Amino acid sequence: MKKTLLYSMLVTGAFLFGCSSAPQTTNPSTTQTETPITSQNPNSTNISSAQVTITEEQAKEIALKEVGSGNVIEFSYDMDDIIPNYDITIVNGTTEYEFEISAVDGSILKRSSEQNPLITNEVKIDEAKVKEIINNQVNGTIVGIKLDRDDYLPVYDVTVVDGTYKYEFEVSAMDGSILSKDQELINQASNINTNQGLNIDQTKAKEIALGQVNSGVIGEFSLDYERGIPVYEITVYEGRTEYEFEISGIDGSIISRSVDTNLD
Numbered sequence: 499m500k501k502t503l504l505y506s507m508l509v510t511g512a513f514l515f516g517c518s519s520a521p522q523t524t525n526p527s528t529t530q531t532e533t534p535i536t537s538q539n540p541n542s543t544n545i546s547s548a549q550v551t552i553t554e555e556q557a558k559e560i561a562l563k564e565v566g567s568g569n570v571i572e573f574s575y576d577m578d579d580i581i582p583n584y585d586i587t588i589v590n591g592t593t594e595y596e597f598e599i600s601a602v603d604g605s606i607l608k609r610s611s612e613q614n615p616l617i618t619n620e621v622k623i624d625e626a627k628v629k630e631i632i633n634n635q636v637n638g639t640i641v642g643i644k645l646d647r648d649d650y651l652p653v654y655d656v657t658v659v660d661g662t663y664k665y666e667f668e669v670s671a672m673d674g675s676i677l678s679k680d681q682e683l684i685n686q687a688s689n690i691n692t693n694q695g696l697n698i699d700q701t702k703a704k705e706i707a708l709g710q711v712n713s714g715v716i717g718e719f720s721l722d723y724e725r726g727i728p729v730y731e732i733t734v735y736e737g738r739t740e741y742e743f744e745i746s747g748i749d750g751s752i753i754s755r756s757v758d759t760n761l762d
Contacts, residue, residue, distance in 0.1 A: 550582050550601045557584040560604055561597040565590050569621045571645050571652070575601065575738070583607055621645065621652045621671040628654045628669050635676070636665055639715045641735040645671060653677060659684065659717045659735070684718040684733075696721075696728045698750045703730040706750050707743045711736045721747065729753060 552560075558570055568590030576585055582601040587594065598608035629640055638660035646655050652671035657664065666680040698706075704716055707730075714736035721730050728747030733740060744753040 552584070552599070552601045552604045554584065556604065557586060557599045557601070560599055560606070561586045561588055561595070564597070564606065564609070565595055568595070569645065569652070571647060573644075623654070623669070623671050623674045625654070627674060628656060628671075631669060631674050631676070632656050632658060632667055635667070635679075636660065638663075638665065639735075641715060641717060648677075659715065661716075664718060684720070695726075696747045698728075698730070698745070698747050700730075702750060703732065703745050703747070706745055706752070707732040707734050707741070710734075710743065710752070710755070711739075711741055714741070 554573070554575070558573065561570070562568060565588050568588040570586060571589050572585070572587035574585045576583055584597075584599045584601055586597045586599065588597070589595075593611055593613055595609070595611045597606060599605070600607055625643055625645075628643065632640060636658055638658040640656060640658050642655070642657035644655045646653055648668070654667075654669040654671055656667040656669060658667070659665070662683065664682045664684045666678075666682075667676060668678040669676055700719070700721070704719065708714055708716070711734055714734040717733035717735050717740070719730070719732050721728060723729070730743075730745040730747055732743045732745060734743070735741075740758040742754075742756045742758075744755075745751070746753055
């Protein structure tokens with residue numbers, strides 16, 4: 499009797515072990531269902547810059563229409579969650595508004611407002627007037643202009659470049675007075691000994707850099723030697739985009755290139 503019971507227990511255990519170790523059948527339909535939708539739809543994973551239909555000016559108009567009137571003091575283009583959008587800050591009286599506007603269809607993705615009683619000074623000078631003021635100060639190309647605040651006073655930050663210098667101006671948006679001016683030497687190639695294997699001159703190096711963009715203006719320019727090799731370091735501004743190049747002074751090849759698309 500005991501032998502019979504022991505035999506039964508052994509047979510039952512072996513059967514249960516065999517069931518638990520049997521390979522599980524994979525259901526192909528279940529695997530497909532668990533795959534994220536975005537991986538099955540390549541069109542939903544990315545919105546390229548080619549689909550951007552709203553310009554900077556249109557985005558500003560949309561934001562200003564929501565407020566009624568005011569002044570754009572901050573503006574930038576960004577990519578949040580792979581969706582291009584504009585971040586805009588507007589001051590109207592003592593109220594500061596912040597908008598996030600889709601660059602694809604112009605819809606308002608986010609809006610917030612904040613009361614700031616310290617904002618009491620109105621902007622009386624527009625960008626066109628500021629450019630006129632700056633052009634009377636220096637003969638160059640304006641590559642950046644931004645309305646900002648300094649101790650709650652509205653000011654324009656303006657960047658100008660010519661063949662030799664970069665200038666930084668701070669202009670009052672209330673009366674057009676120049677609050678500050680900085681000047682920096684940017685073309686330093688003339689200070690370098692150019693007799694050490696230099697086959698590409700300054701004009702050719704600039705031509706190579708400008709040929710990499712649709713249209714632009716030379717900003718900073720210098721010639722240096724890296725491990726005995728002459729290298730041109732060139733900055734090109736194209737709208738709100740800044741390009742930085744390193745170009746070989748021996749054969750004109752582009753050693754490095756970087757792009758900053760959020761230039762203010």
